[in-house]
Amino acid sequence: MTRTIAITRGVSPGMARCELTHLARAPIDLELAAAQHRAYEQALRGLGCEVVSLAADPDLPDSVFVEDAALVFDDIAVVTRPGAVSRRPETEALAPVLAQYRRVSFIAPPGTLDGGDVLRVGRRVFVGISGRSNESGIEQLGAIMWPYGYTVSGVPVRGCLHLKSAVTEVGPSTLVMNRAWVDAGLFRPATIIDVDPAEPHAANGLLVGGALIYPASFPRTQERLERAGVRVVTVDVSELQKAEGAVTCCCLIVAQPPGEGDPR
Ligand code: CIR
Numbered sequence: 001m002t003r004t005i006a007i008t009r010g011v012s013p014g015m016a017r018c019e020l021t022h023l024a025r026a027p028i029d030l031e032l033a034a035a036q037h038r039a040y041e042q043a044l045r046g047l048g049c050e051v052v053s054l055a056a057d058p059d060l061p062d063s064v065f066v067e068d069a070a071l072v073f074d075d076i077a078v079v080t081r082p083g084a085v086s087r088r089p090e091t092e093a094l095a096p097v098l099a100q101y102r103r104v105s106f107i108a109p110p111g112t113l114d115g116g117d118v119l120r121v122g123r124r125v126f127v128g129i130s131g132r133s134n135e136s137g138i139e140q141l142g143a144i145m146w147p148y149g150y151t152v153s154g155v156p157v158r159g160c161l162h163l164k165s166a167v168t169e170v171g172p173s174t175l176v177m178n179r180a181w182v183d184a185g186l187f188r189p190a191t192i193i194d195v196d197p198a199e200p201h202a203a204n205g206l207l208v209g210g211a212l213i214y215p216a217s218f219p220r221t222q223e224r225l226e227r228a229g230v231r232v233v234t235v236d237v238s239e240l241q242k243a244e245g246a247v248t249c250c251c252l253i254v255a256q257p258p259g260e261g262d263p264r
Pocket of ligand 1: 065249
C-alpha cells in the first residue's frame, strides 16, 4: 500500500520574529500556536498520514512553514532557496530527511523559490512570480522537472504572499481561487470554485487522504466547497495565520509507493 508521509516541523519559540509582508504584526500566543499545530498534525494522522515531525528551531522563526523550503514530486524532491534571507537556513534540516525518500535537487543562486508559490495540477506546475520566487528560480525548476514530463510556467500574482495564497487544488482538476490575486484563465480547463468575497484569504486548502484540511475561519467558502462535493476537515490555525501562514505551508507530503524495504 502507498504510505503517505507528512513532514512537519515544530512551532519555533522565536515565531514572534516571523517575516510579515501583508499583515501588521500581532502578538502570537506561542502555546496556542503549538497546540493548533499539534491538532493539525492530528488531522493529518486522521487522514492516514504518518507524521515525521522535525524539531523546532528557536533561531528560525518561520521554520514551521516547511512547505516553502522544499518541493516533493513523485519522481524527485527539490530543496528551494527561499526568497526571504532569514528563511534560507531552514533548508539544512530538510535536505537529509528528503534524501531518505527521493533523489534531491537544489535551487542555486541567483534563483529564489518558495514552495508556497508552487502549485502542481497533474503534469503542469505553476509557479507564482511573487516577492519570493524569481525568474531564475522558475527556470531552474523547469530544467529540473522537464525530464520527468512536467511543464513549469510562471504565473504573476498580485496582492498576496504566494501563488498558493490565491489558488490551491481541492479535487481532480478543481481549484479554489481568489481571482483578484491571480488570473483564472491561466488554469484552463480546471474547474474553479471562487472564494466568498468576504473571505479573500480562503483559497488555501490542503488536499490529502481524499479530504481537504481547511482553516475553520472561512465558513462561507467552506460551504461553497462542501456544496461542490469536497470533504472538508477544519482546523483552527488562528495563531499561524498571524504569521501569514495557512494550511498547505505546514507540511510536505511524500507519497511513498511500496518499495524495497517496505512491508507489502
Ligand atoms: C513568511 O512570510 O515567509 C512566513 N511568515 C509565512 C510563510 C507562509 N508560507 C506559505 O504559506 N507557504
